[in-house]
Amino acid sequence: MPNEHVIQVRLRFDSSVGPVPLQPGAHNRVVVVVPRLVEYSSASGFANASAFPGPGVLADLKGIQEAVDGTRAQAVLFGHTDASGSDAANKALSDLRAEAIRAAFLSDAAAMKKVAHDNEWGVAEAQVMLRALGYVPGAIDGEVGPMTRAAVEDFVFEHGRGEHPRSQAPTQGPELDAGTIDALLGAYVAEYGMQMPADTLLGPQTVGCGAFNPSSSDPTSCRKVTLSVLEDAREHPDAGEFPCKTGDPSACLVDRVQAPRCRFYRTFVVAQAQTSSLDFFDFRWTRTPTGKVHLSALCNASDCDGVDFRVGIAKRGMTLPPASSSAGSPEPEVTILAEISGYVRHGVCYALWNPGEFDPFDAFRWATFGADVDDEDVEEVEAFPVPTFRIGLGAEWAYATPPGRPLHRIIVERDQGDLVALLADGSFVRVKSGDPRLDEDYDPNRYAVAMFPSGRILKWGGA
16 A cells, blocks of 8 residues: 555645645645634724724724634734715725725724725714723714813813823914824724734735625625634745735625625634624713703714613612623613713714702712611622613613712821711722722722711812
8 A cells, every 4th residue: 555645735725726736656736725804803893984993893802802813813903884875985985995904904093094094084083092091072973062172171171181192292272284184093993902012913914895795785884894714823934825805896706695795704704703782881971061960881883862861869889890781691670861872983872961959960969868887897888879871773782880070099087087988880999098999909980989987079080
């Protein structure tokens, strides 16, 4: 019996193999090695005709770092669109979407700035970046109103204090001019970028698929970038083997079968597809100049109107993190105060609420619901009822944290005894005067107000 000769050949991305060197007189066994997908992630939520990666889009990709760090793995980015435009327009837009995610993947602010220029980002995108960085501009409406000016002023002030050291200095002033927008872009990429090395990306790094590879019949779910991670770099093709070319839809290996139409994408990507859940995070309550309350959260949902907001009082406090359908937690018992309709724009979910006589920012109004703090032997006691709002979008929902006010320092006079600190989740804790917990290892945004067992105000939050 002839000796067995094993030959390994790698399957190319056009589903072919190269020349196979057979050994005469031997039993030749050919092993075809198929590149293996170890991870697939989808960043969805792009607005129609936009390549702007909102905070929810970028948050969808954060987990990919764990799959790539410390391995031989490499990744490819695939941009997608819905079918509303021409092949050429869809190809160009999907190229930009993939390039925007590449810029975030590599934390490349200059590349993101180029995408912003090519896709003509404006005030609305700047408002989203402000909100994602913690500066609430009000509605994402493309208008520079009082809340947007205040948010810009806060950003400029905090930048001057060294809050965003990896971005260029903004223009001093409340206007969204080119210098301030460039600084925002830099701070946004620094905050949400993944700082991955360039050699983590495979071949052409980014691929625009246009509308050739839709994931469903829903146009909003097709506006995304998918990221596929291949397990071993030694099995990867060279850049020249990719059929894809920037700006050229005719180079795509498409056929007339049902979607996905690209043979390359259909063979190596679709079988490993995973769906991402709808997530809400970074909840904010902001008083407007007119006395109303702007409610907002960041999310990975697509742009839409008619989002269900319900403002109420959680009777037994609120867990941290708060309850949500994605976490599988039960809904808290809430007394509803108002139901209002909201919006999603570029990954920011928001609504405007008129609270009337109820002031959700007055933590002592929470305390009037009643709690016994007279027992000096009890360090942590039952939670107060606290304000919250619920966001509902289809079958998905999430509850907000209450409107805490940060305590940057607490002043205690020696003869005033123990302190009760009311936390933003509605619980409160008794601490001794001078307790190091007041100064070390605590999140200042959790503290709503500090008071003594008598209920007298000690100090509100503030620098």
